[in-house]
Amino acid sequence: MTNDLPPRRTFSVRARLLSVTGLAVVASVLIWHSQMADLLAFDSAADKQPVVAGGPGGSPPPQVPLKSTGVRKTPSETPTVSPKPKPKKTPTKTSKTTGTAGKSQYSEESIEGLSPKLRTRLTKAMTAAKAAGVPIRINSGRRSAAKQRRLFNEAIKRYGSYQAAIRWVLPPDKSAHVQGKAVDIAPQAAMVWLNKYGYRYGICRPYDNEPWHFEALTTPGKKCPPRKTSSAAELG
Template sequence: MTEQLPQRPRRTVRSRLLSVTGLAVMVTVIGSVLIWHAQLGEFFSPTADKEPVISGQNAPAVAGPPSATVKVKITPTPTPTPTPSQSPKPKPRPTTSPKPKPTTAPKAEYGEESINGLSPKLRTRLKKAMVAARADGVTIRINSGRRSAAKQQRLLNEAIKKYGSYREATRWVLPPSKSAHVQGKAVDIKPAAAMQWLDKNGWRYGVCRRYDNEPWHFEALTTPGTKCPPREASSTAHK
């Protein structure tokens, strides 16, 4: 005889399924209520952060509390200085007044007994003659070389008083405009031995005695080595 087992009632399985399903639904509902209650509490809480939540996924980390305000210093861009269209004018240099030039060059003063006041031609020739005369034992000295116009005029005035007339005075002293002494082209020498030596040998150096009445008066009247021209009686012939 076969023993048959009794069939379980189907209600029991369904009841369990409903119980599990109901439990799950209840847990879900309770969880939702709790979450909603928590969010509602944070919303009405006075200590809740009122600032909006900003995602910091790509934002750089900032030190300090989250609520601190970050101040950014903005450097102002300098305004470019406009370039002037024209180059600045140079500052004027202080002008210095030039030193006034002398109107007339100072004339060199030579004593009448100096050879330096004579013309270059006469000075050069007379130097050579003086060296040659010294070799012969004769010293040529200058008694009167170059004279100023004032000195020549004074000598003429004295000669007029001495000889009594202008014509007679000019046989010995010429006026400044005619005098070779004023031009540095004549020389009166001394002593008598020097006059004689130069009268005899002066032509070798181009130095000649000019007047018969003045054995001391010599000028450069010829080319060195050439005989001197005939002497004149006096300077009156030039008047």
């Protein structure tokens, strides 16, 4: 029997401790790496989920695809624009006696500006006179008040006074021409014919000093009233 002790297994115990410690360190590193991966994983499926506001009851609102961009919008984000009605143009009415520039629409040499009664009667008389070989020409039918005023002022200057002027030209408010109820004709043969046969159509010569001036003063077929000396008698 000897006093020598068996050798200690120092290396194997130390190796085991190192192995256990190493495994613990490796495990810690793996856990840390996994946590860091979760934090840095920006491309995870959870991050790719769109965030939408909850609709009634917590459900997301319905989405409407846009044809042009493919982006979805809610119906509230797509306003409905009603087409504006086109403005209607109001047609401009033209007066029977004046044009757009305020000028007379009818020529003084035309029967169109005359009163319906005188126009109808004069048309029949002109047809009969033409058939008899005596054409009737209109020198002055309906006149504007402005022209009648000018003629009246010229007559005052020419004849020297108001009283002398009204023997030939009446002021606008008294003139039958302004009302379309008088007509001055030519030539001389037409004056003679209408003075003789005008009553058949209800047309008469009212003044002695104006053989060219005629008005509708009687019923067709009846005798004309006696003539007056001049138009001054109208203001008597």
